[in-house]
Amino acid sequence: MAFIGRDDDLKQLQECFTERRAQLVFVYGRRRVGKTETLIQLAKDKETLFFAAQNATKDEQLASFSRLMFEAGAPGKDYLSQYPSWERALTELTRLPEPSDGGRRLVIFDEFPYLVKSDPSLPSVLQNLWDHTLRHANLMIVICGSAMSFIEKELLGEKSPLYGRATGILKMLPMPYWDAAQFFPNYSGEDKALAYAILGGIPRYLEEFDPDETIDANVKRHILRRIAPLYSEVEFLLHEELRETAKYNSVIRAIALGATSLNEIATHTMMANATVSSYLANLMELGIVEREFPVTAKPKERAKGSRGLYQLSDNFFRFWYSFVFPYRSELERGDVEGVYERHIKPVLHDFAGKPFEGLCREWMWRESAAGRLPFRARAVGRWWDRQDEIDVMAVDNASDAAIVGECKFRNAPVDRSVLNLLRDRAARTGIGQRTYLLFSLGGFDQSLVDDAAASQSDVQLVGIDELFHE
Template sequence: MTFIGRDDELSFLRDSYEDPRAQLIIMYGRRRIGKTETLVHFSQDKPTLFFAAQMGTRREQLAEFSRRMFEEGAPAGKYLSQYDDWRAALEDLAELPTPPNGKRRLVVIDEFPYLVRSDPSLPSILQNLWDHKLRHSNLMLVLCGSAMSFIEKEILSEKAPLYGRATGVMKMRPMPYWDAARFFPDYTDEDKALAYAMLGGVPQYLGTFNPERSLEWNAKRYILRRGSALYSEPDVLMREEFRETAKYSTIIRAIALGDTRLNDIATHTLIPANALGFYLSSLIEVGIAEREFPVTAKPAEHAKGTRGLYRLADDFFAFWYSFVYPNRSQLDGGDVDGVWRDTIQPALHNYASHAFERMCAEWLMRESRQGKLPYHLNRAGRWWDKTDEMDVVGLDHTGRKAIAGECKFRSAPMDPSMLNLLRARAAKLGAEELNLYLFSLGGFTRPLTDIAAADDSVRLVSLDAMME
């Protein structure tokens, strides 16, 4: 399969590789996000020792690492069958044969947390070796991991032995929608957007679908069918990440149903609000949920535990908990067609509207980076107060220039009434300079296009323009 996207990550890795100094890179992100595939793609034309750690005992892991080192020509392989300890093994990285053509040696240790769990002294050993030997070598060492909280607490925190040693840290995030759409080159723009709303920007999920078959066929075959690749994926991932999976599922389901405030989630789940913080923080750490604030909120508001709304950051989890989880009995019984026809298909565009709002925010920031907007944006996201809300608002660094947007993922064209409503709501921003953007799947009526043609502060953005 052709490798898609990850331009920023690959550019970062290339710049690190070309830096004349030794490099210690930490790359991490949630499972299935594409870390390993990105590193494999990056390493294709480079002399690389790629070690994929597995869960096991210290001795088992050290034996496998020794084998890989000796295959790459480590001198100790001439008189050892296995390194005695991790200090000797990692120290020998600097003794690997010099690559041809002056290229530097790339060493990737995938799922590094597995090694640390079997030998907690490993970060301290590596810190000592880096300080005294490895940082003087012609080496680029990449430590990769999926255990996000572990990486942040045990590797990157101020109290961790390796704190301050990393020359680069890359947290892998889901793909933007325009890269996700490249998985389905022959889909209509509408179906590309729907596929993104179902699967999000996780490459492994996107790669599961067959781009030569319809969206409906793929959803039935790979999400709704018992035993298929994605039917039990949330269950599997939850068991890998959490112990009290039932509680986490209940919380995710509540958010999927629209309970976005802390007290509402507590009421729905019967979990006390003062205990919910731990579970919600864990969901945020692994990228399943997020805490959202109005785009105009000050940093002080973000620090208040009771403020903000909780939303599902993972689109696939949102889809699964909206449509698969509540229909498990029917789906387990094989009624895939019935669930699709009666439950999913009628609600699909309404469900996708939330993903479409995020797509519009991503589009605004991309246009800003490319200098295609009236002013450079500092941030973009939803806005709301006690009585009104706007789907997307972009602000410059001063907060005095704003782009306010209305997003409609439905087949009916937008008309002037929506512009008037947006204009009234946007007045609450108090911006010194204001532009109004309307984003639409179904296009725009002639009266609205006439207004936009005569008013430079109004812009109409179609889905096909967003997909360009």
Template sequence: MTFIGREQDLKQLEECYAAHKAQLVFVYGRRRVGKTETLIHFAKDKDTIFFAAQHATKEEQLASFSRVMFEAGAPGKDYLQQYPSWESALTEITRLPNASNGRRKLIIFDEFPYLVKSDPSLPSVLQNLWDHTLRNANVMIVICGSAMSFIEKDLLGEKSPLYGRATGILKMLPMPYWDATRFFPQYSDEDKALAYAILGGIPRYLEEFDPDESIEVNIKQHILRRIAPLYSEVEFLLHEELRETSKYNSIIRAIALGATSLNEISTQAMMPNATVPSYLNNLMELGIVEREFPVTAKLKEQAKGARGLYQLSDNFFRFWYTFLFPYRSELEQSDIEGVYKHHIKPMLHDFAGKPFEELCRAWLWRESTAGRLPFHAREVGRWWNRHDEIDVMAINATGSSAIAGECKFRNTPVDRSVLNLLRDRASRTGINQRSYYLFSLGGFEQPLIDDATSSESDVRLIGIHDLFEL
């Protein structure tokens, strides 16, 4: 399959590679986000040693790394069957044969946390060698891993031997929708939005869908069938990363069904209020859940957290807990047609409403970066108070100007009443200088189009085609 996206990530890695001094770069992110494929693509024209660590003992890991090094021409192959320690193995990096073109050696350790688990002294060994030898060598070492909390705290944190040694830190995020939907070049814009609503920006999930088949066929074939990898993906990932999966199931299910505050989540999950935050923190570290604040919230308000709401940041998890988790019995009996016909098809557009809002917010960020908004946005998000909510809102650096937006993922045209309601809600944000953006799948009624095209209009209409016009 053709490699898609990650242009900015690759550009930054190339800049590190082209730097004059040795590089120690950390690349990390949640599972399935595409770290390994991106590094393979980055390394394809370079003199590279790529070592993929496994769940194994220190001796097994050293034996595997020794084979990789010996195949690359490390001099130890002439007198060793394998390296006796990580210190001796990593020291050999400086003795590898030079590339024929004089370019630097690229050494990639994929899933480095597995190595540390089998030998906790490894970060200290690497730190010592980096300080005395490797930092002066013509090398770029990439440390890659999926255990985000471990990398942030145990490898990059102040108490880590490697603290302050990194020359680059790249946290890989899910793909933006404009890259994610490149997996489906023949889809209509509506179906691209639906595919993104179902799968999000995780490349491993996007690859499962067949771009030559419809959304309906792909859901049935690649999510609802028991043999399909995506059918068991959520359970596999939770078991891989967490304990007490039944409690996490309850919390994620509660959020998927609309519980957003701590009290609502605790009530629906039937768990004590005091215990839920620790589970939520773990889910946030995995990139499954995010905590959201009104776009106008000050840092002090966010620190207190009183107004923070929890959302599922992973679209596929939201789809799985909405449409698979509650109907598992039917699916275990292979009632794929029944589950799709009665539970998914009637609700799919409603389900896609929230991901569509996220898509519109991402579009606003992109427009701001390109200088196509009335101002440069400091923040883009949602706004709400006790009574009102605005789907999309961007504010400038001083908080004196705002764009308020409403998103409608439905096949009927938007009329003036939607704009009037948006104006009314925006009047209570406390920001006086406002413009209004309406996002719609089904287009707009003519009177609203006339309003928006008048010379002094403060309204902009964005159709589904505009969102995918790159």
């Protein structure tokens, strides 16, 4: 499959490469987000030393790196079988032959945390060499890893030897929905939205679906069968990153079932609030859970967390805990068809409603950045109080103007009653200057279309095809 998306990430990395001074760039993000493939794309037209670290001993790592260096022409190949230390090995980077095109050499350490695990002194060694020799060399060094909290705290944090040395830091996020949709070029807008609701923006998951098969066939073949990689993906990732996976399962399952406050999650899991809070913090570091506040919340309110709600930020985790985890017994016995027809197909559109709201918020960010909204948005999110909720809301820099929206992922056309209800809810936000957006899978009632087309209208209608229009 051709490489899809990541245009902005690649552009920024390429700009680092063309800088005059040496570069030490950190690229990190959760597993499966596409870091390695993006770096492979970056390296395509460059003389590159690409070292993929393994979970191995220091000696084994050094032996592998030494072989790579010698193949690249490092002078030590004539009298060494391998370098005796990382200090010696990294020093030799400056003695590699100049690239044949006269440009800069790219050096990539993929899964760098594995190297530090086998030799905790490595960050200090790299810091010392960077300060004295490497920062004067014709090199771009990329440190890549999936252990996000380790990279943020142990490599980039104030107590790390490498603190302040990075010339670039790129945290790679899941793809936006418009890039994810490119994996399924022949799908309808509805099916693209469903695929995104199920898989999210993780390239590795998107690659598993066959773009020539239907959503139904893909779910049954590539998620519900025991042999399918996505069937065991969630458990594999949790075991890789966390201990006490049974308790994390309980926390994630509670959120997937609709428990969003700390008290609700604690009650559902029968754990103490402090214990649940600790598990939630770890899940947020992994990019699986996010803490959400009303879009109008002030910084002080966010710091207290009095109105914060927890959501699963990963669509695939939400799908897996909604439809795979509860029906494991049937799936283990091979009843894929029964589970899909009884438990998934009848409620799939309802399940997709919340991811569809997230998709609409991404659309609003994109439109704001392109200057196609009434103002540049300072924040885009949800709004709620004790009584009401607004699916999508953008506020301007002064918080005295807002765009409020309602999202309907259903096949029936949206009618005037939806707009009237949205107006009533928006009046309670306290923001006087408002415009309205209605997002719909099933189109719009003719009277709404006429209203939106009228001059001076404060209503915009966005259909499913417009959401996926380039």
